[in-house]
Amino acid sequence: MAEVQLADLAVVELRRLAGQHGITGASRMRRGELEKLLATALGVAAPEPAPLVSPLAGLTVLQLRRQALDSGVRGAARMNKEQLLALLGPVLSSHSLSSAPAAEAPLPAEDPAFGYPESYGVDRVVLLVRDPEWLYSYWDVSGETWALLIQRGVTNPGNQWVRTLRVWDITDPTCSQHLVDIDLDDLSREWYFRAPVQNRVLAVEYGYRSPAGEFLVVARSNTVQVPRQTPSNLIDERYATLADTAYQLSLAGGDPTRPLGSADVDQRLADFLEEGLSSALFLGPRAAAG
Amino acid sequence: MSQHVGSVCFVLHAHLPYVRHPEYDSFLEEDWLYEAVCETYIPLLTMMERLANDGVAFRLTMSLTPPLLSMFRDQLLQDRTFRHVDLLLDLSEREIHRTRAEPQFQRLAVMYRDHFRHCRQVLERCQGDLSQEFRKYQDAGHLEIITCGATHGFFPLMVHQPEAVRAQVQVAANHYESALGRRPAGIWLPECGYYPGHEQYLAEAGIKFFFVEAHGVLFGSPRPRFGTFAPVKCPDYAVAAFGRDMESSKQVWSAAEGYPGDFDYREFYRDVGYDLDYDYVQPYLLGDGTRKNLGLKYYKITGPGETIGLGDKQPYDPDAAARKAADHAGNFLHNRRHQMAFCRDMLGRPPLIVAPYDAELFGHWWWEGPQFLEQFFRKVHCDQDEVRVTTPSEYLAANPLLQEVQPELSSWGYKGYAEFWLNDTNDWIYRHLHMATERMIHLARRFQTPSDLQRRALNQCARELLLAQSSDWAFIMRTGTMVEYAQKRTNDHLQRFETLFLGLQHGGLDETALAEYESRDNIFADLDYRVYA
Numbered sequence: 001m002a003e004v005q006l007a008d009l010a011v012v013e014l015r016r017l018a019g020q021h022g023i024t025g026a027s028r029m030r031r032g033e034l035e036k037l038l039a040t041a042l043g044v045a046a047p048e049p050a051p052l053v054s055p056l057a058g059l060t061v062l063q064l065r066r067q068a069l070d071s072g073v074r075g076a077a078r079m080n081k082e083q084l085l086a087l088l089g090p091v092l093s094s095h096s097l098s099s100a101p102a103a104e105a106p107l108p109a110e111d112p113a114f115g116y117p118e119s120y121g122v123d124r125v126v127l128l129v130r131d132p133e134w135l136y137s138y139w140d141v142s143g144e145t146w147a148l149l150i151q152r153g154v155t156n157p158g159n160q161w162v163r164t165l166r167v168w169d170i171t172d173p174t175c176s177q178h179l180v181d182i183d184l185d186d187l188s189r190e191w192y193f194r195a196p197v198q199n200r201v202l203a204v205e206y207g208y209r210s211p212a213g214e215f216l217v218v219a220r221s222n223t224v225q226v227p228r229q230t231p232s233n234l235i236d237e238r239y240a241t242l243a244d245t246a247y248q249l250s251l252a253g254g255d256p257t258r259p260l261g262s263a264d265v266d267q268r269l270a271d272f273l274e275e276g277l278s279s280a281l282f283l284g285p286r287a288a289a290g
Numbered sequence: 291m292s293q294h295v296g297s298v299c300f301v302l303h304a305h306l307p308y309v310r311h312p313e314y315d316s317f318l319e320e321d322w323l324y325e326a327v328c329e330t331y332i333p334l335l336t337m338m339e340r341l342a343n344d345g346v347a348f349r350l351t352m353s354l355t356p357p358l359l360s361m362f363r364d365q366l367l368q369d370r371t372f373r374h375v376d377l378l379l380d381l382s383e384r385e386i387h388r389t390r391a392e393p394q395f396q397r398l399a400v401m402y403r404d405h406f407r408h409c410r411q412v413l414e415r416c417q418g419d420l421s422q423e424f425r426k427y428q429d430a431g432h433l434e435i436i437t438c439g440a441t442h443g444f445f446p447l448m449v450h451q452p453e454a455v456r457a458q459v460q461v462a463a464n465h466y467e468s469a470l471g472r473r474p475a476g477i478w479l480p481e482c483g484y485y486p487g488h489e490q491y492l493a494e495a496g497i498k499f500f501f502v503e504a505h506g507v508l509f510g511s512p513r514p515r516f517g518t519f520a521p522v523k524c525p526d527y528a529v530a531a532f533g534r535d536m537e538s539s540k541q542v543w544s545a546a547e548g549y550p551g552d553f554d555y556r557e558f559y560r561d562v563g564y565d566l567d568y569d570y571v572q573p574y575l576l577g578d579g580t581r582k583n584l585g586l587k588y589y590k591i592t593g594p595g596e597t598i599g600l601g602d603k604q605p606y607d608p609d610a611a612a613r614k615a616a617d618h619a620g621n622f623l624h625n626r627r628h629q630m631a632f633c634r635d636m637l638g639r640p641p642l643i644v645a646p647y648d649a650e651l652f653g654h655w656w657w658e659g660p661q662f663l664e665q666f667f668r669k670v671h672c673d674q675d676e677v678r679v680t681t682p683s684e685y686l687a688a689n690p691l692l693q694e695v696q697p698e699l700s701s702w703g704y705k706g707y708a709e710f711w712l713n714d715t716n717d718w719i720y721r722h723l724h725m726a727t728e729r730m731i732h733l734a735r736r737f738q739t740p741s742d743l744q745r746r747a748l749n750q751c752a753r754e755l756l757l758a759q760s761s762d763w764a765f766i767m768r769t770g771t772m773v774e775y776a777q778k779r780t781n782d783h784l785q786r787f788e789t790l791f792l793g794l795q796h797g798g799l800d801e802t803a804l805a806e807y808e809s810r811d812n813i814f815a816d817l818d819y820r821v822y823a
Contacts, residue, residue: 115781120725128447128720129699131707138721190717222450225486227699227707232511236693239515245636246517250508251536269505272536273706275544 014038119143125165125206127221132198132229137165137221138190139206145218154208154216161208165191166215170223171201181209199228296519296630296640297680298670299532300663301351301501303478304331304649305442307762307779308357308813312366316576319775323361324374325585328409330653331420333660335412338427341667348432348667349679352424352649353478355438356465357760359421360813363469368418375413378585379406381574385562385586394605395588401608402586425470434681436476437466437497440814443759444711446485446699447720454727454759456491457821461756461814463495468816475683476500480761481711482534482646482702493527499682500531501646506700507533514695519633519641521685522695531697532682537629538645541622549618550656553591554610557603558655560589587657615658619665627677642685646702716767719780726755726787733794734822746808747790747799748819753811754790758783783811 014034125139146155154161163184169177179196195202202224207217231247251268306326311317334352341348354362361367385399416423427433439445440461448454459477466474476499477492484502492500504518510531514522518533542548563571563584574584589603590611626643633641652659670679686692703710712720730751737748758780766776786807793799 115785116722120721126450126721126724128449128708128712130709130712131705134709136712136717138717140721190721224449225699228509228511231509232513234512236512236515240513242637243513243515243517246515246519247508247513249633249636250504250517250519250533268536269508272540273503273505274704275540 123219125204125219125221127202127204127224129195129224129226130192132227133195134192135195135202135224135226136190136192137204137206139219140189141218149208149216149218152216154210160211161216163188164207164209164215165193166205166207166209166217167193167196168203168205169197169200170203195226198226201225293675294640294678295627295634295676296643297678297685298538298626298643298645299349299351299680299682299685300666301353301478301644301646302334302649302652303353303355303438303646304358305353305355305438306358306361306650307760308360308441308757308811310361310364310367310810310812312810314577316370318577318580318582319772320367320370321374321582323367324371325583326650326654327371327413327420328375328378328406328585329657330650330660332409332412333653334649334663335420335423335427336408337660337664338432341664342427342430342432344668346667346671348671349434349681349684350427350432350663350667351434351436351476351681353436353438354421354424355442355478355480356440356462357442357813359465359469362421363419364812365418368413371418372410372413375406375409377574377576379403379410381562381571381584382406382586394607398588398606398608399586421469428470434476434683435466435470435474436478436682437462437474438478439480440465441756441760442480442762443756444481444483444701444708444761444764445479445488446483446701446708447712448727448759449485451724451727451731452491453731453822455488456494457752458756458759459491459495459497460821461752461817463497464816465814478646482506482700483708483761484531484697484701485699486696489524489527489529489531492529498529499686500529501644502531502533502697503700503702503706504534504536505706506697507531507695509698509700510695511698512695515693516637516639516641518644519637520639520689521642521682521692522697523692525694525696530682530686530692531695532642532644533697534646534702535643538622538626538643539647541625542645542647543651549622549662550651550659551591552614552618553593554607554614555591556587556606556611556657557589557591557600558587558657560587560600560603562586562588611658612661615661616665619662619669622662622666623669623674623677627674630677642680710768711761711764713768715770715773716764719764719767722780722784723755723758726758726784726791729787729791730755730819730822733791734819737794737819743799743801743804744794745819747794747804749817750804750807750811751787751790751794752817752819752822753813754783754787754807757811757813758787786811 014031018034018038119140119142121142122140123142123145125137128136130136141149149155153159163186165182165184167179167182169179179202182191182193184191204221205215205217206219206221207215209215231243235243251266304326306322309317309319309322311320338348338350382399382403386396386403389395389399412423413420424433424435428435439458441458443454443458445455445458448458458480462477463474466472473496475497477497479488479500479502482501482503484500484506489500499521507514507518507522510522514520514533518535521530521532523530540547542550561583563575563582563586565588568581571581571584572579575582588606590606592598592603630641630643652663656662667679670677700706701708733748733751737744740748760779763776763780767773786803789800789803790807793804
């Protein structure tokens with residue numbers, strides 16, 4: 001692995017490599033941080049970071065606004081990038097790089113989302129189901145809301161508000177149940193998290209939680225149904241035995257030599273799905289048949 | 291009990307993303323279509339022709355997705371398909387000459403020459419439009435053609451935007467009707483991706499059935515009485531869900547145990563495009579002249595990949611391979627008969643085995659796949675009367691009473707859910723796709739009486755959004771090959787959408803840009819943007 005030129009790899013490849021070397025959270029890291037950690041893991045020298053015209057020029061408007069907030073600048077939510085750069089240049093030059101470490105280096109142009117707005121200027125949180133165990137959420141915050149949050153002091157680190165996804169079980173809409181709060185990283189715009197329950201209807205709130213327990217909701221998500229990963233408990237009594245036999249047969253392939261009810265039957269479904277017997281042959285060639 | 295032990299429903303899902311680049315003389319990714327035409331679609335049509343001529347009462351179900359149907363019907367792509375076939379015809383003629391001293395290779399060159407001649411004849415007969423060839427077999431009652439999402443968007447990741455799902459279904463059903471002269475009775479949900487409740491949008495389009503992966507039915511509620519061996523009816527809507535049979539899928543599909551890996555079958559990865567002198571093959575490469583597969587392959591798989599390298603492969607023997615395909619068809623039938631007899635005894639009724647595959651497995655990857663299918667249908671017809679073949683519509687007509695079960699969220703992708711289309715290689719696209727959808731809905735509601743120019747822009751917005759939604763792009767990003775193209779397509783369609791959206795919202799529509807987008811992304815000529823209202 002010593003020949004690996006980290007600087008030559010795409011970020012996606014760096015992330016994959018990081019995964020292979022047991023570095024967790026790689027999916028959310030940027031090039032600088034990935035290279036640093038990988039260099040340590042692989043025992044090679046980290047590449048020199050690319051020279052920057054300005055340490056700020058590569059930051060997005062949102063990031064600049066957050067920098068501005070942290071630096072005590074007022075009204076940043078309504079400023080455009082040039083105004084922010086002009087304002088922040090002098091402020092940050094004194095103590096900038098401690099608050100903008102390598103992980104905050106500008107996104108390289110290979111970033112697939114290059115060219116899209118950092119924000120659509122709406123308060124929004126969307127919840128999606130990846131599988132019965134994992135959910136995915138992304139969010140967006142409008143300039144107006146940012147301004148309000150600043151006004152309330154929510155974004156001031158000294159006040160210790162925590163950016164939070166609050167997960168609700170709303171299967172019974174008359175009696176919503178607060179399941180769990182998920183603390184978010186400062187700069188994250190999306191999050192994968194474990195589904196706290198299955199076979200329930202969930203929604204999340206994106207917002208800020210104060211040390212005193214106050215919760216400011218920025219946006220509430222759509223609802224999703226987390227699927228069950230087991231046969232239903234709802235059984236037509238007349239056919240209970242039949243349904244059980246049919247389930248076993250479906251998994252065991254109806255092979256008379258395989259005893260039904262054997263322990264490996266459930267595993268067969270997992271193996272079957274793992275193999276991913278499907279989909280887009282031209283686009284994802286199977287392993288060489290030979 | 292009768293001789294009848296059960297029925298098999300073979301489903302081939304034929305899909306390619308809409309790839310058409312008039313701005314280039316040739317374009318690498320367009321080859322997906324030309325290769326699939328020569329290696330899968332025409333061989334399947336030829337199989338059906340032979341079976342029909344011999345009076346074999348076969349039953350096959352195929353989804354021809356709207357992008358694929360559109361490409362079949364597109365003049366530019368038809369012309370380029372002819373060009374592709376002519377090039378390979380020319381190459382195979384040269385190969386017959388080059389291999390004159392090596393009979394074991396020359397017979398293969400002759401096989402390819404004859405094959406491409408045949409392809410040309412089929413294309414000439416239908417004037418380049420294969421959709422009409424498929425239609426013939428549907429009209430004759432052998433083939434049931436079903437539809438798919440308009441651009442193969444993955445529905446479970448549109449869960450909060452029902453308008454997006456509805457548009458994918460409505461546009462697809464309307465397009466099907468214009469291409470095939472009737473409404474579709476069934477749909478293959480893109481990636482077999484089902485989210486509970488989506489049957490509503492299917493019912494609205496008059497669709498009567500869809501398919502789910504095995505666990506979509508097995509984890510349904512209440513517990514299905516017959517497991518995957520009978521379709522179920524969704525509550526509230528007259529829409530049936532057919533569950534996939536795991537065992538028959540595995541037998542054909544599995545990389546480890548599946549038929550296509552047999553050592554007598556043709557090796558996909560030895561291709562003259564890489565094997566022969568560059569100068570010799572260069573005229574057939576087109577584009578930037580990078581080596582690529584040309585479809586002439588002379589070797590067989592030969593042995594296990596661990597011991598047989600690509601260089602150790604032995605010449606392909608088409609006769610031995612044909613015998614093996616017939617053996618495998620017999621084995622498949624034998625196994626189904628046992629599976630069915632066992633299930634029938636345990637369940638008290640003849641089971642239905644639903645066996646869906648990607649169509650492009652047959653022929654493109656598994657060269658002998660169409661022969662396997664043909665042999666299977668012949669054996670079912672001629673050799674026995676216990677196992678029958680059927681289509682979903684035929685089955686539903688004969689078995690109108692279904693148990694009511696709510697199927698569960700599922701897909702036929704890796705691990706059975708949405709992970710392949712939602713992970714750190716591709717999750718960034720969804721916020722943009724969703725925002726474009728939201729804007730499309732807004733536009734459709736705002737513009738009730740648009741000018742002609744606005745109407746064109748609105749329709750084009752819908753096309754760009756639909757094209758951006760193809761699950762193929764997220765899929766490619768995850769596989770890690772050709773990622774740039776998938777990103778480019780996502781970006782291009784979303785940026786074209788954005789340009790038109792801004793023009794519509796704030797005035798100042800750029801007619802030149804619009805015309806350019808219309809000529810490039812020309813899918814769904816009859817589309818009406820109000821499908822999003």
